[in-house]
Amino acid sequence: MLRYVKRFLKAGIMEEGKEIASDKGTPQGGIISPVLANIYLHYSLDIWFTRVFQQGCHGQSRIIRYADDFVVCFEREADAIRFRKELDLRLSKFGLEISPEKTKTIEFGPYAQSKADSRGGKASTFDFLGFTHYCSRSRNGRKFRMKRITSRKKFTAKIRMFRDWLKANRTLPTDELMGKVGSKLQGHFAYYGVTDNSKGLNRFSYEVHRLLFKWLNRRGKRGCMNWEKFNLLLKKFPLPQPRITVNLFA
Numbered sequence: 001m002l003r004y005v006k007r008f009l010k011a012g013i014m015e016e017g018k019e020i021a022s023d024k025g026t027p028q029g030g031i032i033s034p035v036l037a038n039i040y041l042h043y044s045l046d047i048w049f050t051r052v053f054q055q056g057c058h059g060q061s062r063i064i065r066y067a068d069d070f071v072v073c074f075e076r077e078a079d080a081i082r083f084r085k086e087l088d089l090r091l092s093k094f095g096l097e098i099s100p101e102k103t104k105t106i107e108f109g110p111y112a113q114s115k116a117d118s119r120g121g122k123a124s125t126f127d128f129l130g131f132t133h134y135c136s137r138s139r140n141g142r143k144f145r146m147k148r149i150t151s152r153k154k155f156t157a158k159i160r161m162f163r164d165w166l167k168a169n170r171t172l173p174t175d176e177l178m179g180k181v182g183s184k185l186q187g188h189f190a191y192y193g194v195t196d197n198s199k200g201l202n203r204f205s206y207e208v209h210r211l212l213f214k215w216l217n218r219r220g221k222r223g224c225m226n227w228e229k230f231n232l233l234l235k236k237f238p239l240p241q242p243r244i245t246v247n248l249f250a
Contacts, residue, residue: 044094110144130154150200170215178237185240193245201242
């Protein structure tokens with residue numbers, strides 16, 4: 001097994017059509033890289049947090065990690081401050097460091113929301129796994145509720161990727177093009193279709209339809225596609241509609 005791992009690490013990478021040898025670290029985008037990173041962080045971070053750091057906390061605490069992205073929640077501010085200091089020391093022992101621009105300590109939860117309401121402002125938010133998490137209220141307004149919406153950064157990146165793909169593939173046969181667009185929409189809705197994110201889904205669907213109309217209109221003579229023809233096309237090749245697929249409170 002270790003022999004195969006070594007081969008993966010020494011396989012090198014391709015950059016602009018040229019093979020570049022890799023003599024340290026794990027290859028960016030390599031299929032084994034996330035597996036090794038997960039194993040490494042399990043011992044350097046997860047176990048240390050639950051078996052060592054958490055034992056000295058004065059309130060409840062929890063770590064949520066996916067690959068190399070993680071969020072740590074504390075009931076007491078003092079525990080959060082102590083964790084931030086000790087985290088750097090812990091990771092440095094394994095040759096790791098966190099990204100300062102992607103790391104922040106915020107007040108979040110029902111008390112943070114109450115303070116924000118009293119001063120007429122908004123509570124802090126944080127991004128995790130493509131979603132912006134923010135403080136809100138239940139439908140009747142009585143209970144605190146953490147809600148999620150597609151993060152602005154991810155939304156912009158997804159639209160840019162779709163635009164570039166559509167520009168490069170606009171000459172595909174119509175049935176094939178619409179089928180691929182439908183698959184892309186379905187994949188987006190499957191991941192981002194979580195409770196409270198209807199607005200994010202509808203906005204993405206709107207932008208996809210707008211871009212699709214734009215580039216279909218450029219396949220032939222400018223103005224060959226109008227909204228009436230476009231709507232007829234959508235009836236012939238219907239695209240998936242935005243809908244919530246994951247109920248976080250079921």
